[in-house]
Amino acid sequence: GQSLEQPSEVTAVEGAIVQINCTYQTSGFYGLSWYQQHDGGAPTFLSYNGLDGLEETGRFSSFLSRSDSYGYLLLQELQMKDSASYFCAVPHNTDKLIFGTGTRLQVFP
Amino acid sequence: GAVVSQHPSRVICKSGTSVKIECRSLDFQATTMFWYRQFPKQSLMLMATSNEGSKATYEQGVEKDKFLINHASLTLSTLTVTSAHPEDSSFYICSARAGEGAAYEQYFGPGTRLTVT
Numbered sequence A: 001g002q003s004l005e006q007p008s009e010v011t012a013v014e015g016a017i018v019q020i021n022c023t024y025q026t027s028g029f030y031g032l033s034w035y036q037q038h039d040g041g042a043p044t045f046l047s048y049n050g051l052d053g054l055e056e057t058g059r060f061s062s063f064l065s066r067s068d069s070y071g072y073l074l075l076q077e078l079q080m081k082d083s084a085s086y087f088c089a090v091p092h093n094t095d096k097l098i099f100g101t102g103t104r105l106q107v108f109p
Numbered sequence B: 001g002a003v004v005s006q007h008p009s010r011v012i013c014k015s016g017t018s019v020k021i022e023c024r025s026l027d028f029q030a031t032t033m034f035w036y037r038q039f040p041k042q043s044l045m046l047m048a049t050s051n052e053g054s055k056a057t058y059e060q061g062v063e064k065d066k067f068l069i070n071h072a073s074l075t076l077s078t079l080t081v082t083s084a085h086p087e088d089s090s091f092y093i094c095s096a097r098a099g100e101g102a103a104y105e106q107y108f109g110p111g112t113r114l115t116v117t
Helices: none
Strands: A003-005 A009-013 A018-025 A032-037 A044-049 A053-057 A060-065 A070-075 A084-092 A096-099 A103-108 B004-007 B010-013 B019-025 B030-038 B045-051 B067-073 B076-081 B090-098 B112-116
Touching: A003 A084, A009 A018, A018 A084, A018 A103, A032 A060, A044 A053, A044 A060, A044 A070, A070 A084, A096 B045, B004 B090, B010 B019, B019 B030, B019 B090, B019 B112, B030 B067, B030 B076, B045 B067, B076 B090
Parallel strands: A009 A103, B010 B112
Antiparallel strands: A003 A018, A018 A070, A032 A044, A032 A084, A053 A060, A060 A070, A084 A096, A084 A103, B004 B019, B019 B076, B030 B045, B030 B090, B067 B076, B090 B112
16 A cells, blocks of 8 residues: 655744655655645645655755655745645556645744 | 636535535646545545546545546536535545646645535
8 A cells, every 4th residue: 555654743933944754655656746735725736756856946845765765845934824734645556646644834923 | 727626615415415516627628537535634535536438436445326426528527425424524625637647747626615414
């Protein structure tokens, strides 16, 4: 089976940097993606890592280490609007997505 | 571009009745649509995958006779919760993918909150 584990909750203050980790166990690997979801809203795509290393998109970066079955999402210059749930996800058989357990980020002033 | 809508956004129904949720891709043709269920403070759980013109593929543990999925066109998929019970109360989210896009290239609808009384 597939499993993706994330910390349940992370807190930080505005302007800080926070890292959300994701460890996975999969049969076959086709990349790791990250999504943001505000309460009651739709998940929105943030980033994708198909190969090892760091991908940077503005204030958000994502890292992947396939040898360690591990990735993280790095959020810099935190803003109040970044308070949301964040999910890592992997494709199953290149097709459907399996989501991680999710991390609730709370940003305080 | 790549907008997916869902209707209704919220619905309350009585136990034993059926409710239909629509998922539409507004500006692209979705060869594949996915239906997820999300309980409060939990992750998205994939219920089924539907391809236009063919039967849906359900995930293990999802009752196909209870959750009827129809993907009648390249822009519309429907999920019907039959004989709903309070435990079916949840947030239902659809997503759509165009053509042969990668798995992560899914566009999510805004979700439908179902409450069964």
